[in-house]
Amino acid sequence: MDLVNELGPLLSAEAAAEAPAAGVEPADLEQAVWVRLLECGPVRPVEPARWLRRAVRAEARRARRRTRREVPYGHRPDLVGGAQPEGPGFEQRLLDREQLRALRSAVARLPGRCPQLMGALLSPRDLTYREIAGELGISQGSLGPIRSRCLGCLRRMLAVEVAAPGLRGRER
Secondary structure (H helix, E strand, O other): OHHHHHHHHHHHHHHHHHHHHHOOOHHHHHHHHHHHHHHOOOOOOOOHHHHHHHHHHHHHHHHHHHHHHOOOOOOOOOOOOOOOOOOOOHHHHHHHHHHHHHHHHHHHOOOOOHHHHHHHHOOOOOOOHHHHHHHHOOOHHHHHHHHHHHHHHHHHHHHHHOOOEOHHHOEO
16 A cells, blocks of 8 residues: 555656547556556565656557557448448458558668668557667667668658659649
């Protein structure tokens, strides 16, 4: 119980700071962190304040990913006579998969560290720049310039393969 009293104000402040960007209520974020603490069992974190800050950020990232994937239900009349629900058709799903395949193929052909960097940036784990720098063994300050060069190279590669739209959506 002393851990709750000790960390309660810090958790409230951290959750209030992170919740708006995550698109959730601060109380929901707090609850998720308390549940995470309970999942640790009787083991108390070595550095409780540091653990709490990391847990709040991790739960906020998880909430952001969840809100990006969630689609609200719209009003849908009952399907009568075996009608198919509206949504992307087979052709659109096929085109989407083909675009994703082309993008992954182009990323794999990038020179130097670009494939690893782009893979880390596109990772579903939602890594921070600090975590990416640690994984790749490069300084955090050089990630931005390297990312910019990699995206420029990727843009040039894809421009050759795919007709890029011109200004205001006109085809070139």
